Amino acid sequence: MHPLLHDIRLVAFDLDGTLIDSVPDLAAAVDGMLVEQGFEPVGEARVRDWVGNGSRKLVERALASVVGEAPDASLIEASHDHFLRHYHAAPCDQTRVYPGVREALDALEAEGFIVTLITNKPAAFIDPILEALDLRRYFRTTLGGDSLPQQKPHPAPLLHLATQYGVDPAQCLMVGDSRHDVEAGRRAGFRTLAVSYGYNHGEPVVSSRPDGVVESLRELV
Ligand SMILES: O=C(O)COP(=O)(O)O
Numbered sequence: 330m331h332p333l334l335h336d337i338r339l340v341a342f343d344l345d346g347t348l349i350d351s352v353p354d355l356a357a358a359v360d361g362m363l364v365e366q367g368f369e370p371v372g373e374a375r376v377r378d379w380v381g382n383g384s385r386k387l388v389e390r391a392l393a394s395v396v397g398e399a400p401d402a403s404l405i406e407a408s409h410d411h412f413l414r415h416y417h418a419a420p421c422d423q424t425r426v427y428p429g430v431r432e433a434l435d436a437l438e439a440e441g442f443i444v445t446l447i448t449n450k451p452a453a454f455i456d457p458i459l460e461a462l463d464l465r466r467y468f469r470t471t472l473g474g475d476s477l478p479q480q481k482p483h484p485a486p487l488l489h490l491a492t493q494y495g496v497d498p499a500q501c502l503m504v505g506d507s508r509h510d511v512e513a514g515r516r517a518g519f520r521t522l523a524v525s526y527g528y529n530h531g532e533p534v535v536s537s538r539p540d541g542v543v544e545s546l547r548e549l550v
């Protein structure tokens with residue numbers, strides 16, 4: 330077991346960029362929305378840098394890139410509905426589980442950790458994606474970006490789970506790919522572990538100073 334797991338009872342995983350490479354399907358939905366609105370598609374590489382603050386922010390960033398200024402609220406709202414429709418139609422066609430993830434989850438389960446998931450993705454997508462990838466059974470609780478009034482980097486979703494399971498935050502570990510996961514973890518009093526391969530707005534996640542960094546979740550166990 331990784332030294333950061335010492336004394337830990339609850340592990341909270343981020344989803345996009347940590348457990349799954351979901352950008353191909355997210356980009357297809359963003360591009361579907363843009364084309365439908367009469368804009369040019371933007372492609373996967375750009376969408377990768379916009380993921381991390383939930384679907385509304387993703388749509389807002391995509392629109393800002395094509396209109397060249399801050400998009401107005403009614404355009405964001407209408408475009409978000411289009412995005413959700415596209416993403417609902419194909420949330421897991423090209424999405425893949427990263428190497429080492431199943432091994433890590435199997436080992437954590439066998440060791441009796443409370444394994445949970447906290448994503449900024451809308452909650453409605455969590456189960457369809459986890460079920461399609463045969464990952465649902467590992468998680469005792471899952472929270473989406475719209476499950477509570479606040480989302481990461483706010484510590485509320487993390488503290489919600491610590492309270493739910495009666496675990497001291499000091500015995501909880503947040504595992505994620507972005508500065509939002511590290512910041513939420515630090516503010517909640519969790520230990521923080523970052524994966525180096527995910528999505529972090531084009532910056533190395535190590536600049537957020539997590540307590541540890543791994544290149545594969547295999548290193549966790
Ligand atoms: O949907 C997003 O923007 C990011 O989701 P995540 O919190 O699972 O990385």
Ligand SMILES: [Mg+2]
Pocket residue numbers: 343344345346347381505506507527528
């Ligand atoms: Mg992420």
